[in-house]
Amino acid sequence: MHDTEVIPFVRNKSAGILDYKIFIVLFSVNFLITLSFGMLNTFLPIFLTENGYSSVMLGAVVSSYWLSKFFFSAVMGFLVDFVHRKWSMAISLILFVLLSLFCFEIHNFAAIFIARLIQGILFALFQPLIFSILCDSIDIDKAASAMGTFDISFYSAVCISPFLGGLVKESFGYYGMCNLILILTVCSVLLWLLVGKSGQRHSQQISKCINKFKVTDVNFRLSALCLFLFNKGFMTSMMITVTPIMLAVKYNLNPSAIGIILSLSSISMIVFLRIAGRLAELINVQTLMIIGSMLVSLLYFVIPNIPVKAMIYIFILTGIFNATSQPASKSVLVIEGNKIGQGFANGVSNTCMSLGLMLGPVAGSSIISKSNFENAYYFTGILSIVLLVASTLLFKLADRFSS
Secondary structure, three states: OOOOOOOOOOOEHHHOEOOHHHHHHHHHHHHHHHHHHHHHHHHHHHHHHHOOOOHHHHHHHHHHHHHHHHHHHHHHHHHHOOOOHHHHHHHHHHHHHHHHHHHHOOOOHHHHHHHHHHHHHHHHHHHHHHHHHHHOOEOHHHHHHHHHHHHHHHHHHHHHHHHHHHHHHHHHHHHHHHHHHHHHHHHHHHHHHHHOOOOOOHHHOHHHHHHHHOOOHHHHHHHHHHHHHHHHHHHHHHHHHHHHHHHHHOOOOOHHHHHHHHHHHHHHHHHHHHHHHHHOOOOOHHHHHHHHHHHHHHHOOOHHHOOHHHHHHHHHHHHHHHHHHHHHHHHHHHHHHHHHOHHHHHHHHHHHHHHHHHHHHHHHHHHHHHOOHHHHHHHHHHHHHHHHHHHHHHHHHHHHHHO
16 A cells, blocks of 8 residues: 655645645744834833933943844754754743843843843744744745745734834833733744644754755855845835934924834835735746845935925835835745755845844944935945845856856
8 A cells, every 4th residue: 555645734825825724823923923022122222211221221232132133043043954843933932931021120231131132042043943934834936925925924013013012102101011022922832832833844954954065056046145135134224224313304204204104115015015925926036036126226316305295105115116025035045945954044144134234224323424314325225236236146146057
């Protein structure tokens, strides 16, 4: 009697999702964790300022998260390819619960500083881990559609967290927000323990890890993708740093109006992500990700020279163009990660994006302090175009190497 192959539960194969149950669980867990610490990231600087922390201490707390995530992303991604994923995910979520308890120690600078370092390390583990499990539940050939859908969990949480955090702060204060973060992280643990599963076992990944140390076309493609993600992180963080200041100083907008304008980019991105995922199945993903980011770069030359009413349309377009490149870049990451290990590929890419996210605010604030808002946007636009051209050349080298 011949062995029969076990067919995974299929519900939405047309969208690239093979195991719909685990996809929904991962979607929910990612949303809950991102929402929890999105609120903390938004309002922690405000609470630290209200409690009399100096600007140096504030900078140390804010930057400690990005530094620890930058240094540990590649290491954690490498380890993810060797560990049992279900229990590793459970442990990481339990650690998030314990981390949320540090939020109550707002008057203890050492505790907050250590908590931010741990937060960076945990996200360095969590992101490649959830990415690797997700890759086992999707069709690699239709990764763009699945990733376009999955990324809605992240960007919707990022969009909601400032509004929800602000509402809770006004109603229940800082400790009310800490209680909400604790509840959300506990819910993520219960959801994973009750419904989650491991997907592909780590033993099947070990053979792929050998490819990390071989010079192949994967190295060129992964280098191109990392350069692309560094550029995306740099552009995003620079805009988040400079734009609110420009809208307040140059256009005299109040905080509510600034928040609405900035949120338009995230909202339009969320709406367009699934469409962009389907589009990536029809157009070459490398071409699509470069075109989407190139269009965003060109908008940087327009933003500082338009009336404030036109900002609404510009930020909607920014979200649409970012969404255009997002599923395409994730598709490239999935395909290359399938050759060298999904955890390692995701960890390396997170390292590069974290570096861009760290350097963007530094460059933006330095330029506006010595020059003006226009030059900050012009510098970022020119740098982005240069990096995108370099990414394109690396993709071409990869194609030539593989052929």
